Amino acid sequence: MYPDVVDTINGMKPVLSWEDFKKTSTNGISNDKRVLAEFWWRFKCLPEHREEADEVLELKFKNIVPKMLSEQKQAVMKNLYRDGNVPPEDVDKQGNRWPTKEALISAKPRDFTTDEGWRLLCEHWSTPEFRKSSRNGSINRQSKGEEMFHRGGSRSLPATRQFLALKTGVDPGLGGAWLHNHELNRGINDGRLCNQSATDKWAQYEEGMEKKHGPNWKVEHPDLDGAVIYESVGRMPHGKLAIADGAISITEKEAIKTRKRSAQPYATAREKRLERDNEQLRNENSALQEVQRVLRALVAKGGMDYDALAQGTTTNLKQSKIKFGNAA
Known part of the structure; x- marks a missing residue:
């Protein structure tokens, strides 16, 4: 679940950035570490690449948190104005209409942050500063x-x-x-x-x-x-x-x-290594079988019995345990 609130000296504030993740915790573990632990549980990289990967992840999460909030707000707006419905609205000095804070609060997603965290987000989205920024941004977005x-x-x-x-x-x-x-x-x-x-x-x-x-x-x-x-x-x-x-x-x-x-x-590194080893053994076995077919053909051409010759020249070869393939 998205973190709820950041406790500051000026009171509670909503979680708006990746830096805010670092200031909140769940069950005694900071939320940024929980996210990173989940990521590294799902993905792996070589130890020598880990430092670079951590830098990339830091940038990725800095970008993804605002995008996540933007998508949540878009989904709420879509829900409030669905099927031609118009929720209670505020009108600013320029005549722009915005859903009221109470309307936004009423449309809280089920599994996104807590009630308190959502209320603070809606208050933030309803400030004149945010609405002005949103209005300016809409000029360059569709x-x-x-x-x-x-x-x-x-x-x-x-x-x-x-x-x-x-x-x-x-x-x-x-x-x-x-x-x-x-x-x-x-x-x-x-x-x-x-x-x-x-x-x-x-x-x-x-x-x-x-x-x-x-x-x-x-x-x-x-x-x-x-x-x-x-x-x-x-x-x-x-x-x-x-x-x-x-x-x-x-x-x-x-x-x-x-x-x-x-x-x-x-697939773990061990599984991949075993698969490579098995593939190598299959290739070697195929090559040996090809050599054996050639030898059988040569022995047969000389009028000799291949199995009798092999058993007579290889003292540790037990015919009952090792079966040679048929000649091609």
Whole structure:
């Protein structure tokens, strides 16, 4: 469960960052250590890489905590305004409408932090400072369900998708929108992308989509498939998908990784070593059997009995325990 509150000299405050995880504890263990212990229970790395891995994890969790809170808030907003419903709202000086603190509190997720922790989060989200920041941020973001797309100076993926649908009369899906945003010469449609990396990764994605959904996938499944991106375009070595990372929600990405871990149990170093040893023995046995077939053929060509010859020349060979294969 997400930590509840941070006890400061100025009173209780909500957990808003990875640094706040370090200031809270559960059953006497700081919550950052609990998260890291869970991570290293699931994943392994060589001892000489551990220091570097810890630095990467520190950066990852600094980024993921605000994203986690953002997704929780988006889910709550979606729930409050579902099916055309309008919860009690506040109106700021600019005329912007916001759900009241009480409305946010009433929509608490079942397994996310405690009641007290959620109340403090809702109070934080209802402050003028946070609302102003949220309003400014919406200028450069486009919301769609649980997914958040950063524009980065160009149209967002949903905006590009809508633009192309209106222009061509065909919905290209988010996949077609991503492809359009990465064209080298927009409008010419010569198939070239902005750089070789994007070209290679899109080719891998196309191959994965055709394998999973068939040759007509661009029509039947035009939206981006996070699982195919994960499997076909390099997984998530640095915590991000190789293409269209912002178009796949954190919730979906975590679900994809969890499914893959369940489907492919972790193999210990000992198990891997034994498998290598077994493979080597199988190869050696195959080579020996091939030599034996050649020897049998040569002995038979000379008119001699192979089994009698082998038993007569090898004193410690017991015919009752060791069976030679038949000649090819």
